Amino acid sequence: MLDSLVPSGVVWCDSEGFPSWSSPVEGGFEVHTKNLLKWGENDSGALILWEAVGLADSWSIYVTSINGPWRKYAMSAIDFMDSFMQRRLDCEYLVSEDWPDGDSSIHSI
Numbered sequence: 871m872l873d874s875l876v877p878s879g880v881v882w883c884d885s886e887g888f889p890s891w892s893s894p895v896e897g898g899f900e901v902h903t904k905n906l907l908k909w910g911e912n913d914s915g916a917l918i919l920w921e922a923v924g925l926a927d928s929w930s931i932y933v934t935s936i937n938g939p940w941r942k943y944a945m946s947a948i949d950f951m952d953s954f955m956q957r958r959l960d961c962e963y964l965v966s967e968d969w970p971d972g973d974s975s976i977h978s979i
Contacts, residue, residue, distance in 0.1 A: 876909050887939030893895050901932065901940055911949070916963035922946075 882890045885897040894900065901921075910918035914935070921930045921942075931943040931950050941961055943950055953959040 887934075887941055889940065899942070902924065906932065912964065914922050914963065918950075918964075933963050935963055938963070 876963070879902060881901040881903060882894045883898045883901065884890060884895040890898070902953070905921055905923050906919040907922050907931070908917055916933060916935050919932045921932060923929065927946065931945065931947065932940055934940045941962075943959075945953070949966050950959070954961075954964060
C-alpha cells in the first residue's frame with residue numbers, strides 16, 4: 871500500500887518525524903514501508919500501522935498522516951489503545967481536547 875506512494879520503499883524522517891523524501895537526515899530515523907501493515911485509520915486520514923519486523927509481540931506502531939510527521943510508539947496494540955482511551959497517548963492525529971471524551975471505555979465483544 872505505502873510502497874506505491876514511496877517509490878524507494880523508504881521514508882527518511884528528521885528528529886521530529888517530518889519526512890524527507892529524498893535522503894537520510896542526521897539525527898532522524900527511517901521507515902521501511904514494505905514492513906508496515908495498516909490496522910487502523912480515522913476519518914481525518916491518519917493511518918495506524920504495525921512495523922512487522924521480528925516477533926509480533928515486539929512490533930512497534932507508527933501513526934502518520936499523508937504529509938505530516940511520523941510518530942513511532944514502542945508498545946503493543948493493547949497498550950496503544952489503552953493509552954489512547956485513557957488520554958495518555960501523545961499523538962496529534964488521534965487525540966484532541968474533545969476526543970476521546972471522559973465517558974469512553976473499552977468493552978469486550
